[in-house]
Amino acid sequence: MNILTSKYLSSSPIEWLLDESDPSISYLTRRDILEDDRCNDLYPKIAESPEFVKLLGKTGNILGDQKNYDLYYSGTVWCFAEAVERGLDRRSPVIRETAEFIVSRCQTPDGGFSLKWKPRVELACRTGDMIRLLVKAGFDDNNVRNGITWITSHQRHDGGWLHCPLAGMCDQFRLILFNRPGKGLARESNNAVKSCFYATIACSMALAEYAEKTGSRANDHILKKAADFFLKRSLFKNSGNEPIRPRSSWNRDFRLLGYPVMSQYDILYGLLFIARAGFLGDRRAGEAFNLVMSKQNGDGTWNMENARTGMMYGNEPKKHAGKKSNWVTLQVMRLLKLHGSVIGAAPQ
Numbered sequence: 001m002n003i004l005t006s007k008y009l010s011s012s013p014i015e016w017l018l019d020e021s022d023p024s025i026s027y028l029t030r031r032d033i034l035e036d037d038r039c040n041d042l043y044p045k046i047a048e049s050p051e052f053v054k055l056l057g058k059t060g061n062i063l064g065d066q067k068n069y070d071l072y073y074s075g076t077v078w079c080f081a082e083a084v085e086r087g088l089d090r091r092s093p094v095i096r097e098t099a100e101f102i103v104s105r106c107q108t109p110d111g112g113f114s115l116k117w118k119p120r121v122e123l124a125c126r127t128g129d130m131i132r133l134l135v136k137a138g139f140d141d142n143n144v145r146n147g148i149t150w151i152t153s154h155q156r157h158d159g160g161w162l163h164c165p166l167a168g169m170c171d172q173f174r175l176i177l178f179n180r181p182g183k184g185l186a187r188e189s190n191n192a193v194k195s196c197f198y199a200t201i202a203c204s205m206a207l208a209e210y211a212e213k214t215g216s217r218a219n220d221h222i223l224k225k226a227a228d229f230f231l232k233r234s235l236f237k238n239s240g241n242e243p244i245r246p247r248s249s250w251n252r253d254f255r256l257l258g259y260p261v262m263s264q265y266d267i268l269y270g271l272l273f274i275a276r277a278g279f280l281g282d283r284r285a286g287e288a289f290n291l292v293m294s295k296q297n298g299d300g301t302w303n304m305e306n307a308r309t310g311m312m313y314g315n316e317p318k319k320h321a322g323k324k325s326n327w328v329t330l331q332v333m334r335l336l337k338l339h340g341s342v343i344g345a346a347p348q
């Protein structure tokens with residue numbers, strides 16, 4: 001019988017998460033929460049699931065739309081990101097070939113990653129996301145190491161990252177009409193311009209993932225500065241101590257929980273980084289942690305409150321927003337595992 005306990009759980013959601021009707025959730029629960037080696041028996045089923053089949057490209061050996069590879073929810077980059085989040089890694093040929101395709105199209109000689117524009121110009125958010133996903137998928141090669149070097153060399157004065165060629169509506173139209181970057185990089189050295197939450201969480205998570213996979217402590221000082229960037233803001237507030245309200249079309253409130261896949265953020269994801277960086281015990285994380293715990297349902301589950309662009313199921317918001325979510329619940333279980341407050345054993 002499974003036992004999974006925590007003083008923060010009103011009830012254990014583990015049996016629900018282990019339901020093999022969703023092989024990704026079951027696999028990830030066994031791997032990340034229960035640390036059960038039998039999770040590998042479920043790995044082949046992920047590629048057979050209807051959710052993964054939707055991500056396959058027309059050729060079958062590279063995921064998604066290769067021509068429009070930057071499109072959310074259908075392009076190769078997104079499909080690779082979702083497949084890795086669902087648990088697939090470099091053991092699968094489709095992941096290896098898709099990773100090679102993305103690197104060849106998007107990574108610059110400096111190690112950063114660009115969108116589909118000319119000339120190629122790196123973005124911190126895309127670079128962080130892609131390096132995190134490559135490391136998570138089991139890659140550790142020169143492409144990854146060059147990306148890590150790019151990230152560490154672009155941390156800003158406030159501990160965060162920005163490095164985005166787009167600044168304002170004119171640049172947005174320039175991208176849409178001419179497929180060209182704008183003039184946003186002029187802000188990079190301006191200390192009056194604050195770093196971006198999305199870019200900072202992407203780069204921070206990439207460094208945390210790399211540190212865990214390699215055991216390297218070389219970037220601990222960078223992770224500490226990044227953690228302080230979030231903690232100074234209680235993970236969701238501006239300099240006036242008010243909740244940050246980003247663009248409503250993207251994420252209207254960082255306190256709303258979802259499952260970030262690419263260029264997204266919420267307080268739960270922020271707490272996961274803080275925990276991985278070793279600073280969850282900092283009192284400045286307390287408000288965000290308590291807020292996440294207060295959103296728990298009576299059966300020990302959490303709802304998906306944010307299904308917008310960049311979140312899992314952001315292309316099907318009406319179907320998922322406001323409903324009990326195994327993805328958000330799994331994310332909370334990961335946080336509690338890092339907190340050291342989950343005691344669990346796999347069912348026999």
